[in-house]
Amino acid sequence: MKRLGIICGGFSSEYEISLKSARTIIDNFPDGFDVFSIVLNESGWKANYHGEEYDFDIRTMSFNANETVKIDAAIVYVHGDPGENGKIQALLEIQQIPYVNSGPLASSLSFDKWYCNQFLKGFNIPVAKSLFLRSTAEFSNQEIIETLGLPLFVKPSDSGSSYGISKVKSEAELTEALKLAFKEGRTVVVESFLDGVEVTCGVYRKKEGIHALPLTEIATENEFFDYEAKYQGKSQEITPARVEDSIRDKVQETAKFVYDLLQLRSIARIDFMIVNNVPYVIEVNTTPGFSPASIVPQMIKCEGGTIQQFWTDILAVELV
Numbered sequence: 001m002k003r004l005g006i007i008c009g010g011f012s013s014e015y016e017i018s019l020k021s022a023r024t025i026i027d028n029f030p031d032g033f034d035v036f037s038i039v040l041n042e043s044g045w046k047a048n049y050h051g052e053e054y055d056f057d058i059r060t061m062s063f064n065a066n067e068t069v070k071i072d073a074a075i076v077y078v079h080g081d082p083g084e085n086g087k088i089q090a091l092l093e094i095q096q097i098p099y100v101n102s103g104p105l106a107s108s109l110s111f112d113k114w115y116c117n118q119f120l121k122g123f124n125i126p127v128a129k130s131l132f133l134r135s136t137a138e139f140s141n142q143e144i145i146e147t148l149g150l151p152l153f154v155k156p157s158d159s160g161s162s163y164g165i166s167k168v169k170s171e172a173e174l175t176e177a178l179k180l181a182f183k184e185g186r187t188v189v190v191e192s193f194l195d196g197v198e199v200t201c202g203v204y205r206k207k208e209g210i211h212a213l214p215l216t217e218i219a220t221e222n223e224f225f226d227y228e229a230k231y232q233g234k235s236q237e238i239t240p241a242r243v244e245d246s247i248r249d250k251v252q253e254t255a256k257f258v259y260d261l262l263q264l265r266s267i268a269r270i271d272f273m274i275v276n277n278v279p280y281v282i283e284v285n286t287t288p289g290f291s292p293a294s295i296v297p298q299m300i301k302c303e304g305g306t307i308q309q310f311w312t313d314i315l316a317v318e319l320v
Contacts (some may be wrong), residue, residue, distance in 0.1 A: 012080025156185025
């Protein structure tokens, strides 16, 4: 029986969400695997194997449970650093351990909001107009507003977290928004406001080809889909989304094109804002939430599938 470690935890603000995602995957995993979690944080790596916790050695990808237990394969389900940005995938490649995720380059590119959107823009994918900041001194507040208008969004560019994002309605709010974003990331992207309907699309590869799940519409009580809206019930996640069939088809085709273009693997979730019937890509998530309340499991249920069959389909392609 193949031993498969679900690597979770990490260093980001969404540590606990990662643990919940891993638990959902383990509880619904296909038969025929010895599956368990490997939790990492600043203190180190721990394997939770058959009810016991063991120190996990990343140099050998193994642990000692009266005998040496080495993983045969892995699924990286760390939201944010160091999983969603591809660092763990690079480590697994060095150790020649197969894994079920997008590779280091695809993960790193998708993880950075500004670089990813600029890459997509080069292939005529609509994205918001934006500015890239490496420090708060790079542009004056007046220059930012003259370029992008108000309202606008300020986001950490190199962070997978929902923290540090602000919707700015006045020049007086901009300075604090930039400070907040730089607390979460080393670089910041400032984007023009897209006034439309927010939807998201889960995409993965089956034997039959790239498959798009039903769209979910995000109707938040807050100013935008922030951490509170995403994880604390301050939003409606409506699946299937209340959009015309032609718009649904356009979003799904764009999502599949982006998935293929970025050479993604396993599950990805691509967020859009529909403005005047045009789907603008907001961001690409290569490790979307997978707790029972998360969006992708809702999409799977809406389609009439099960989480177990979903992972069966992915493993049939990614662990051949």
